[in-house]
């Protein structure tokens with residue numbers, strides 16, 4: 001009898017270890033895929049140029065996966081050793097709090113959710129198993145705690161002075177990265193406009209209106225209704241502006257984007273996207289709508305995955321950047337990788353010098369490379385972070 005209990009106990013320990021220990025890594029490896037590619041080239045000239053750039057990226061979901069980001073890993077695209085190898089100064093870290101089963105670019109409802117099982121298998125705090133608000137709070141806590149525990153790796157960018165501190169430390173030779181706390185889809189507000197201020201106090205400085213499904217604020221580009229903003233959405237946007245939060249229009253329906261532009265002057269980003277004129281995709285809003293965002297000073301982050309840019313190679317990324325500069329102007333184009341956002345990519349954060357090499361050897365000027373690789377993002381944050 002005793003033996004049987006011991007065996008049952010051993011089996012439950014082993015299955016718990018599998019579910020709570022191995023499963024999250026296994027899941028991430030399936031979701032954040034590295035695509036095979038020919039070896040990347042980086043000339044001495046490109047490497048030397050890359051080391052003088054402010055490198056920045058508008059969108060990564062790395063804090064979703066419960067990896068130790070202080071250690072170099074082989075799965076995913078981002079951790080701090082790899083960001084440093086890529087000479088990153090700025091990285092936006094976004095919170096994914098709900099994602100429907102069978103997620104696609106055409107039509108989703110909000111009835112199902114894959115993030116719940118991720119919260120459970122990662123043994124996250126109990127309130128995150130049921131509350132989207134709690135998931136939003138957890139993300140800010142993870143980013144803030146990481147910076148507190150690894151001050152040599154990250155400073156959280158909440159104000160202009162944080163940005164100045166970051167740049168002064170980097171100028172003195174430190175490899176510290178500025179992390180900005182963002183939210184992908186504002187459903188963690190749970191319909192409460194007063195929660196905008198609560199999240200701003202936690203450190204959020206960028207909030208996307210919707211993700212893959214229509215929510216309390218309005219229509220998703222991949223939702224059922226394609227509706228514009230709700231009254232709550234309009235109220236929430238006004239509160240975001242009052243609380244110094246940058247509005248992210250990625251994933252919003254065209255009508256929700258147009259409504260937002262009618263009631264607000266921003267600041268706006270489309271943190272991770274492709275350009276429809278260069279890659280026609282249901283993931284990308286029309287060039288005409290994108291132009292209206294740019295007309296209000298918006299910044300566009302070019303993604304690295306197929307659904308956005310049609311071609312994941314360095315050449316595919318470069319073609320989007322070239323189209324973006326020619327169509328929308330140099331000052332409006334930045335990088336928006338969507339690293340660790342359940343997409344398949346060829347380029348990972350440590351390999352970013354290869355993108356500089358590719359741009360340099362394909363006729364991009366040094367001015368263009370400086371702006372797109374992160375200079376534009378730096379200027380945008382310097383203009384829009386609060387005092």
Ligand SMILES: [Zn+2]
Nearest residue numbers: 184272338341
């Ligand atoms: Zn996304």
